[in-house]
Amino acid sequence: MAFEPTLLIVLVFVALILVFVIKGLMIVQQSEAVVIERLGSYNKTLAPGINWVIPFIDKPRSIKVRRYQAIGGKSVAVITEELRIDRRETVLDFPGQSVVTADNVSVMVNGALYFQVIDPERAVYQTENLIQAIEILAKTSLRSEMGKMELDKLFESRQEINDKLQVVMDEAGNKWGVKVTRVEIQDIVIPAEVEDAMRKQMAAERERRALVLRASGEREAAIAQAEGAKRSSILMAEGSKEAAILLAQGQRQAIEEVLLAGNQQLEPELVIGYLLGLEYLNTLPDIAKNGERVFLPFEASSVLGAIGSIEALLKGPKV
Structure with missing residues (x-):
């Protein structure tokens, strides 16, 4: 059975149409995007799902991607070209770099950058190599911010550096169609001699604080002791004072009782002389208790006067 020329042409035409249709079909995965150029100029960005482009006229524009791979124990940058743009959040773990602080100390800093492609068109056309541009900007900004700080402040200012880096990266990322979600400083490696000096400084600082605390404690103790004394x-x-007051009140009361005893009209001078003489005589035995020999002036007239007062008191009032 021979095919007619017309039927053969129709079959060939249908086959070409099928090939043309199949060739133009493009399936884009979720979280991916494809930038399409028509005759060398931007045409559209394919969304996830089934898309159709004109074969041989519409072509996807490739994007350069810079990644690091471990080759021979070293981290080596490898640049590849990909037709599909990953719109998921991506981490860029760039290797450590040397940074000189404000006090001229060279440290090695390793950082990580998290970003996400928001506008695939800008990511393709605004920069020749998106990942490389982000990495170089991050390293430059990192050196600039850390170079303004001294080494001691560097360790306590990580969050401040991260925030400043994110602001700088956001400004450039908006132009490149990229959103920088987070910037993190992973490691800060300092030279061994600097680390040893810092360790000694920390030990000296702890010793100084201990001395200050000890001195403060002794001062507080001395103050408390002085307050107690x-x-x-x-x-x-x-x-x-109270004993002297009570003694004086007792003596006064004794004098008043002696003056009023038995309704006798006694002269106050005699009563006072009696009490003083009695106190003087009671004190004499206790004078030499604290020593073997005691020298004191002996006034016979005072003793005799006291005895005379006692005698006069005992005789009673004059009639």
Whole structure:
């Protein structure tokens, strides 16, 4: 059975149409995007799902991607070209770089950058190599911000550096169609001699704080002791004062009772002389208790006067 020329042409035409249709079909995965150029100029960005482009006229524009791979124990940058743009959040873990701080200390800093492609068209056309541009900008900004700080402040200012880097990366990322979600400083490696000096400085600082605390404790103890001694002296003085007052009141009461005893009209001078003489005689045995020999002036007239007062008191009032 021979095919007619017309039927053969129709079959060939249908086959070409099928090939043309199949060739133009493009399936884009979720979280991916494809930039399409028509005759060398931007045409559209394919969304996830089934898309159709004109074969041989519409072509996807490739994007350069820079990644690091471990080759021979070293991290080596490898640049590849991909037709599909990954719109998921991506981490860029760039290797450590040397940074000189404000006090001229060279440290090695390793950072990580998290970003996400928001506008695939800008990511393709605004920069020749998106990942490389982001990495170089991050390293430059990192050196600039860390170079303004001294080494001691560097360790406590990680969050401040991260925030400043994110602001700088956002400004450039908006132009490149990229959103920088987070910037993190992973490691800060300092030279061994600097680390040893910092360790000694920390030990000296801890010793200084211990001395300050010890001195403060001793000062507080001395103040408390002085306050206690002061309070004790005050209490002793108040006790002596009250004892003297009570003694004076007792003597006064004794004099008044002697004057009024038996309704006798006694002269006050005799009663006072009697009491003084009695106190003087009671004191004499206790004078030499604290020593073997005691020298004191002996006034016979005073003793005799006291005895005379006692005698006069015992005789009673004059009639």
